[in-house]
Amino acid sequence: MSEAASARSRHSSPAAVPLGPLEPMLRAWLPRQxxxxxxxxxxTRLRLVSAVELLPPGSTPGLLHLLVGVDCADGTADCYQLLLGVRPAPLPPGLAPALIGHAERGPYAGHAVYEGLGDPRLAALLLERLRAPGSHGPLRFDRDPDAPIPADPAPRPLSGEQTNSSLIYGDSHILKVFRRVWPGxxxxxxxxxxxxxxGCARVPAPVAWYEAELPAGPPGGHRTAEPLTLGVLQPYLRGSEDGWQLALRRLAAGADFTAEAHALGRATAEVHSALAAALPTVALGPAQAARLAAGMTARLAATVREVPALQPFEDGLRGAFDALAASRGAGVPAQRIHGDLHLGQTLxxxxxxxxxxDFEGEPARPLADRRRPEPAVRDIAGMLRSFDYAARSHRPFAPAWADxxxxxxxxxxxxxxxxxxxxDPVLLRAxxxxKAVYEARYESRHRPDWLHVxxxxIRRLAERERPARRMPHPSPPPPGSAAPHPHPKPPRRPLA
Known part of the structure; x- marks a missing residue:
């Protein structure tokens, strides 16, 4: 056995595959994802939380599963899931775009390290692990025994930018691989x-999933007794249409969309009702309303510092949150919700x-926040903003369509x-x-040409007495720009 193969045979301990030789290439590659x-x-630092080889020692290609802690200079720390392919250099031409780097020392010296999900052989292996439940080091694979999973469907990555990574298997299933992971x-x-x-049929049920079970350790070390969800396999809805793209096509054709919007409202209500029946609910009281309002006010203050265009409207926007705090909750029920609902999250x-x-919620929020019960109105507000986004992507602006x-x-x-x-006008306005403040921050960071949306x-909500149709007409999008999408998770036609 070669020295590299011998080193790789010790495959379930983080110490067996030190991050050191991989750190320079990962430090350069991660920020580009x-x-x-x-x-x-x-x-400031990369930390190896877990390392598992998912193929026997000496296999070509090899598949290395890593959980890597990333510490940044501002004090933040995150944990990311990486699936790295390993092959003797050079890579086949079809895998060249997936290259991360070349290992010059350690157990992978002389090998090319690349994004493993781009390799059909390695993507097929991941599905096979999900078909056969069991543990592999700290990784645990599980499935619904009553849901069939085909043996050899051809995998392909889902195109387009995502906040996670997805693989489509044939025409039957899609696997979402979570990248930024938390305990729970x-x-x-x-x-x-x-x-x-x-019994709610509005959301296809997961058929398989995998998690990491790590021993409890020191605080901040990303080791915990709670499992980390790493991936979910669900049915792929063949022939489905993405709600965002469908709305844009109707707008472009000058066609009505109210029947679809009405049906989508009914579907959303069915999901909310089923979640309220299946999981605990609470009633908002003064403390909960104050907490919600304080969080919104803090996000506004942070965004105003980052987006100066919001400054003239800060007092008016804060008034919506003050009104929520003054309402003292009024017994409004809070429950588990979607958490990031918009047209791009519908099919x-x-x-x-x-x-x-896509029930992950806003990925920038801590997992504990995303699992906290909230009023269903939050999802409704997200969808109302999405209709407005669609209308403002059209030239000329179609306010009547959005209304x-x-x-x-x-x-x-x-x-x-x-x-x-x-x-519930106070709650809905808040x-x-x-959501509009969140959108302004995102557009300012990533697509400043779309900040006007x-x-x-912001103008309408800060000056609630002024109807939206009397607002100054925003400048049109720049020529050749794609229609904007209101949230950092782009719309996806398949179920992801």
């Missing part, structure tokens, strides 16, 4: 399983019904629940304001 949350922050069950596994148990299936996807869709969505929601979301809502 769409899913890396530390952009703009200097990396990810809502994208927890909530669809709860909905399936409740119109081949039979014309609506499905909701009609917003009304139809709320009416569809009320048809199922018996209560129109617009009957959440819609919070949330700014139009």
């Amino acid at each position: 769409r899913w890396f949350a530390g952009k703009g922050r200097a990396i 069950t990810n809502p994208d596994l927890e909530l669809p399983r709860a909905l399936a148990s409740a 119109r299936t081949a039979d014309g019904s609506w499905a909701l996807i 009609a869709c917003r009304a139809a969505f709320c009416e569809g929601y009320a048809r199922t629940t018996g209560r129109d979301p617009r009957e 959440y819609e304001t919070d 949330p700014m139009a809502a």
Whole structure:
């Protein structure tokens, strides 16, 4: 056995595959990834949390599963899941774009290290592990025994930028691989399983998943008795249409979208009702309302410092949050919700019904926050903002289209629940304001040419007496720009 193969045979201990030889290439590669949350922050240290080889020693290619802690100069620390392919250099031409670097020393000296999910052989191995439940070092693979998983579907990566990575297997399943991971069950596994148990057909149920079980350790070391959700396999909805793209096509054709918006409101209400029945709910009281308002106010203050264009509207925006605090909750129920609902998180299936996807919530928020019960109005506000985003992506701006869709969505929601979301104006305005502030921060950071889209809502929400149609017309998008999407997770046609 070669020296490299001998070193790789000790494959389930972090000490067996030291990060040292890989650190320089990972330090350069990580900040370039769409899913890396530390952009703009200097990396001070990479820490190996876990290392597992998923193929026998000496296999070519090899597949190395890493959990890597990343410490940044501003004091933040995150944990990322990496699946690294290892082959003798040079890589085959088809894998050249996936290259991370070449190891010059250590157990992988002379080998090319690359993004493993781009290698069909390694992607197929990951599905095979999910078909056969069991443990592999700290990794645990599990599945629904009643859900069939085909043996040899051809894998392909889902194209487009994502905050995670997804693989489509044939035409039957899609695997979401979480990149930034936390201790605790990810809502994208927890909530669809709860909905399936409740008999809700609006969200396809997970058929397999995998987690890491790490021993408890010192605080801040990313070691915990709670498992970390690493990936979820779900059915792939063939023939489905992404809600965001469908809305844009209707706008471009000058076609009505209110029937779809009404049906989408009903589907959202069904999901909310099922979640409320399956998982605990609470009633908002003064303390909870104050906590919500304080969080919104703090996000506003931070965003104003970063986005000076918000300064003239800060007092008016804060008024929405002050009104929420003054409402003292008024007994509004809080429950588990989607947490990041917009048109890009919906699919119109081949039979014309609506499905909701991506229950991970806003990935920038801590996992504990995303698992906390909140008023269902938060999801509704996200969808109302999404209709506005779609309308403002169209030239000329189509305010009547957005207003009609917003009304139809709320009416569809009320048809199922018996209560129109617009009957809670204080709560709805607060959440819609919070979402617009979030959008302004995102656009300022990533797409400054589109900052005018949330700014139009900022003006309307800060001056609530002025109808949106009388606001100054925002400048049109630059020629050749793609239609904007309101959130950092781009719309995805498949279920992801």
